Structures are given as structure tokens and as C-alpha cells.
Amino acid sequence: MKMKAYMAFAKKSFLQKSAYRMEHWMGILNTLIRLVIYVEIYRALYGAREAVDGITMSMVTTNFILSLGMESFFVVDDFYLSYRIGNGSIASEMLLPVSFHGRMLADNLGTAAFKLIFHFIPAMLVAVLFIGISAPAGAASMGLFVLSVLFGYGVLWSISFMFQMFSFWLINVWAIMTIKNVFINVLSGAMIPLWFMPESMKNVIKFTPFESIYFTPVQIYLGKITGAEIAGGFIKQIIWIVCLLGIGMILWHKGQKKLVVQGG
Amino acid sequence: MSFIEVKEVSKTFKVNKRSAGIPGMIANMFVPKFENKKAVDGISFDIESGEMVGFIGPNGAGKSTTIKMLSGILCPDSGSISVNSYVPYRQRKEYVAGIGVVFGQKSQLQWDLPVIDSFELLKAIYRIPEEMYKKNLKRYTDMLDMGGFINQPVRQLSLGQRMRSDIVASLLHSPKIVFFDEPTIGVDVIGKETIRSFIRELNEKDKITMIFTTHDMQDIEQTCKRILIIDKGSLLYDGSLQEIRNKYGTTRQLIAEFNEDTEVTPIENVMIGDPKDRKRSFTFDNSVVDVNALMHEILGKYSIRDITVTEPEIETIIRKIYNKEVFA
Ligand SMILES: Nc1ncnc2c1ncn2[C@@H]1O[C@H](COP(=O)(O)OP(=O)(O)OP(=O)(O)O)[C@@H](O)[C@H]1O
Numbered sequence A: 001m002k003m004k005a006y007m008a009f010a011k012k013s014f015l016q017k018s019a020y021r022m023e024h025w026m027g028i029l030n031t032l033i034r035l036v037i038y039v040e041i042y043r044a045l046y047g048a049r050e051a052v053d054g055i056t057m058s059m060v061t062t063n064f065i066l067s068l069g070m071e072s073f074f075v076v077d078d079f080y081l082s083y084r085i086g087n088g089s090i091a092s093e094m095l096l097p098v099s100f101h102g103r104m105l106a107d108n109l110g111t112a113a114f115k116l117i118f119h120f121i122p123a124m125l126v127a128v129l130f131i132g133i134s135a136p137a138g139a140a141s142m143g144l145f146v147l148s149v150l151f152g153y154g155v156l157w158s159i160s161f162m163f164q165m166f167s168f169w170l171i172n173v174w175a176i177m178t179i180k181n182v183f184i185n186v187l188s189g190a191m192i193p194l195w196f197m198p199e200s201m202k203n204v205i206k207f208t209p210f211e212s213i214y215f216t217p218v219q220i221y222l223g224k225i226t227g228a229e230i231a232g233g234f235i236k237q238i239i240w241i242v243c244l245l246g247i248g249m250i251l252w253h254k255g256q257k258k259l260v261v262q263g264g
Numbered sequence B: 001m002s003f004i005e006v007k008e009v010s011k012t013f014k015v016n017k018r019s020a021g022i023p024g025m026i027a028n029m030f031v032p033k034f035e036n037k038k039a040v041d042g043i044s045f046d047i048e049s050g051e052m053v054g055f056i057g058p059n060g061a062g063k064s065t066t067i068k069m070l071s072g073i074l075c076p077d078s079g080s081i082s083v084n085s086y087v088p089y090r091q092r093k094e095y096v097a098g099i100g101v102v103f104g105q106k107s108q109l110q111w112d113l114p115v116i117d118s119f120e121l122l123k124a125i126y127r128i129p130e131e132m133y134k135k136n137l138k139r140y141t142d143m144l145d146m147g148g149f150i151n152q153p154v155r156q157l158s159l160g161q162r163m164r165s166d167i168v169a170s171l172l173h174s175p176k177i178v179f180f181d182e183p184t185i186g187v188d189v190i191g192k193e194t195i196r197s198f199i200r201e202l203n204e205k206d207k208i209t210m211i212f213t214t215h216d217m218q219d220i221e222q223t224c225k226r227i228l229i230i231d232k233g234s235l236l237y238d239g240s241l242q243e244i245r246n247k248y249g250t251t252r253q254l255i256a257e258f259n260e261d262t263e264v265t266p267i268e269n270v271m272i273g274d275p276k277d278r279k280r281s282f283t284f285d286n287s288v289v290d291v292n293a294l295m296h297e298i299l300g301k302y303s304i305r306d307i308t309v310t311e312p313e314i315e316t317i318i319r320k321i322y323n324k325e326v327f328a
């Protein structure tokens, strides 16, 4: 089975991750600190009010816990390709009888699995115990939520994948990755719940892939969208994944012809 | 159709040319100047299955670039390559499953893992059957005497140990074709000897087709029958090593040590050197002058203490070809 090769990569990156213990604890701390800051800001803004525009404080809290929770194991490596082109190790990668993208995904998923177990779960336990989270709208909502989390990760990964392909033309992709990540941070709902965006902004965000990453799953979890809207959310996620991967693949094929290997 | 077919292949690199210093840097930011560097310039050759070919040429000649195109890493700008009826660059994934490549200058092993773990990873990646893996691992590690360091992380290995590990790594999946780009670089005399006889055995016993680049002519002499010489991206020579010797290695030097200071009369077609410690050199072309006759003449005419005849080393001949003193 071909899967075995990719499983081996995933396993390797899972094990490699466990070597960085300090980084790991700092990661959990980082998630919790951000969570507390975001929640406290909104608590101050809410003051004594029960709800703002029909959004309760507990919905806001739940949004942050879920978004930051997902973020903690949504592993992408924006510099995976550019690093390998930069130091010439792309040559060794191309000599392996596996697809480069499959390998990159396997590496990321291996790390993601590690983060899911050792970052997401402990951080969630602390958050749920000490801050509190709303229960899912129902068993069905919970199931659909998990499914849309998977697609959400797919969208995030595909965005990174497409932008990484510029590594063939640019020596340094740091600038475009930073800009990309600012957009993701601001427009995905992880920092500012999208309910509070002005109407005009919401209309713009609708046409971007960003809300599909964290916000769509949160909406499903809370039961804020139902029926046809949920289906719409899934369709959007899938369309974005297909489009971004498609563009990425076209760029990959163009870039490969241009590939230059550094060093003798 | 030959096993490996390379037809009119070229590869150009775009190199950013900027003048030195800060003004050059600033100018380059606004109007970058590019220069096209032809690394490989229309080379063609065929290699049959089971052949072992030495690929030599001075630094920057285009050897590594050619190997990278042959192994599907780089895409040629023009021309065509077919190996075992694959187009390497286009069918990369399927193609590389059947080849082995070693870049002596760059390890392909996992830097932070013990050698054996890298091998296990390759076993999974190439989906090598357990039995074949065990057999190859045992055979190759024994042949290259790797028992002592197979459990050490790659980053702790000496250059020669790392090289042997890289060579084994490239062979675990039993490829039919292997490209070695400088597999003896930085390896000591004994290590080189081990690698050479290892390579020879692979070719003779296992009939693995090989291309082998090196700067050490001893490597070539002891392993390859056929050589390709490349310079500035063009092929200078394609033929047997013996042929080169026959063609350009006909110069002989006879050194005679006289018993006393002696004047020597000129001999036709022989260049006679100035005396030094009662020794004189007689340089001639052995396709023109018969060694036996010359020796007889000298021994008959003069009182001689010692006499030796030397033939040029292959290195000397290759140097002459690189320097364009002779044309291949
Ligand atoms: N990534 C690159 N960018 C620009 N030029 C390159 C690049 N790689 C190689 N070249 C140029 O292409 C030419 C051929 O290089 P190549 O590495 O194929 O030489 P080589 O024959 O392997 O030399 P050596 O014996 O030193 O290893 C050189 O002039 C080199 O400067």
C-alpha cells in the first residue's frame, strides 16, 4: 500500500515533535494566555449586558476556545518548500518516489496529531474547566462540527500550499506569508468574532476562504446556522479547497520546470 | 533504443549579475541584470544496460547538472532524455522508484537520525519487501564495513562513514540504474579502495548500470571501461579509456644514467634532455620510434649504469585534454 510511505513520514514528524519539550509547553501557555486576553477584552466590552446583537458572552467565549483550540493543531508549514529550495535539499526530496505534496501533508499531519493530543487536549481541559464553554447545539451539530473542522484545516492548508508555490520564483517568501497570515488572523474569526464585523466587511469576507477555516465550524457547533446554511458552509469549504489546490498544482508544474538546485 | 538516451540536451541557468558594493546592490534592486549561463550545451550520448561509465570533466563542466537531469530533478531546457523508456522529469515518481542516486557533496540521510533509522524510513518509502531489505542491508553493510557506526546519528559520522551510508541508502531498493556524483570525495585511500571494489562488484555481479563522476582518475581507471569527458557543457570525448591511452598516451620517456659524463649524438625523432647528475632523458612517441631499437642503440653506443622507460599517467593525458593541448 502506498499509504505506508506517507504514514512513515507522519510517524517521523510525530516523533520528532516530541523532542522539543520546552517549545511544547510554551505553545500551550501561549494558547491559554491569548485565550484569557481575548475573553477578558470582550468581558470588559460587554460589561453588564446580557447580549450584543443577539450574541451572548458565552457564545463569544466558545468562539475563542474553539478557534484557538483548532488553531493549536491546525499545523501548516509556510516555509516547507522555500526552505528546501533555499538549502538545495529539494534535490533529495525529488529523488523519493512519493508526491512532494503528499509528503508535505503527511509531515504536517504527523505534527498535527502530536499537537492534537499534547497541545489541544490539555489546553482545552484547562479552558473548559476554568473559563467554561457552551455545550454544542446538539449531537448532530457536534458531528457536523467535527467534519467541518477537518475541512477547515483543509482550507487553511490549501491556502498555505498555494502561496508556498511562489517559492519557485521568490528567494524569500517571508513577506507574502506574513501578509497572508495577517489576513487569516483578522478575517477568520480567531481574533475578532465575525459576528461583530460591520455589514460591509461581512459582505467582503463572504467571498474569501478565511471564514471557512474557523468560523464555519464554530457556527455549526453553536447551532447559529442550520440546514441549508450548513450545507452551504460545507460546499464553500470544498470549493475553496479544490480551487486553491488546483491553482497551487498549476503553479507547482510551472515552477518545477524552473527549479534550480542550489549547490554542487 | 538504448537503455539511456540523451539527445541534444541543454540547460541554462539565469544568474543575477550585480556589480560589487552598495551602489551595485542599489542598482540591482531597481534594474536587476541577468546573465544566462549555459551549464549543459547540447550533449548527446547513449548508454547500454549493464555499462559502467565514468563521467569526468573540470570543475563547473556540467557533470552534476547532467546527473540531476538524468535523475529527474531538473528539467532540460531543450533536447530529450529517456532512461529505461521513462522520461525522468515527466514521470518522476515512477522513475525514481527504480534508480539510485548519490550526491557525494550532499547527504540524503536524515541528519538527526541514526543511520539505521534512515534506512528503515527508506524501506517504508520505497515499500521494499522485508526479505529484500534484510538481504541488501546485510550484504552492503558487510561489504562496506559499516557495523561500527550504523546506530550513530548521521550528524556524528565522519565524511567517509557518511559517504558509505549514503551509498548503501541509494541501493536498498535494488535499483537497476545508479548515478554516483563524486562518491569518493573526501574519502581516504583505503576507503576509496573499498568503494571502488564495491562499485565494481555491483556492476559485474548485479549488472547495475552506472554513471560515475569523480575527479580522481584512479577511480575511473579501476572501475570504468568507458568514459565521457565534458567541459563547458559540451562533450569532448566519448569512448574507452584504452583508446585514449593508445591515442594520446604514446609518449614515452627513457631515462638513461651514464657511468661517466658523455656527449650524446642526436637521434632522429627523439628529444634529448640536458644532462643532470649524469642522467639524460630521451622523449619519443612509441608509434614512431621503436623502444627496443632505441635501447639497443643507446646501450650499444654508451656505457650505461641504469635505464628506465616510463609511460605517462592517465592524469597527465586528461590534463592535456582539459587544457586543450590535445583534442579528443
Ligand atoms: N543553481 C545554480 N545557479 C546558477 N548556476 C549554476 C547552478 N548550478 C550550477 N550552475 C553553473 O552551472 C555550471 C555547471 O555546474 P555543475 O555543478 O554541473 O558542474 P560540475 O561539472 O558538477 O562541477 P564540479 O566538478 O565542480 O562538481 C557551473 O558553471 C555552475 O556555476
Ligand SMILES: [Mg+2]
Pocket: A264, B063, B064, B065, B181
Ligand atoms: Mg559536481
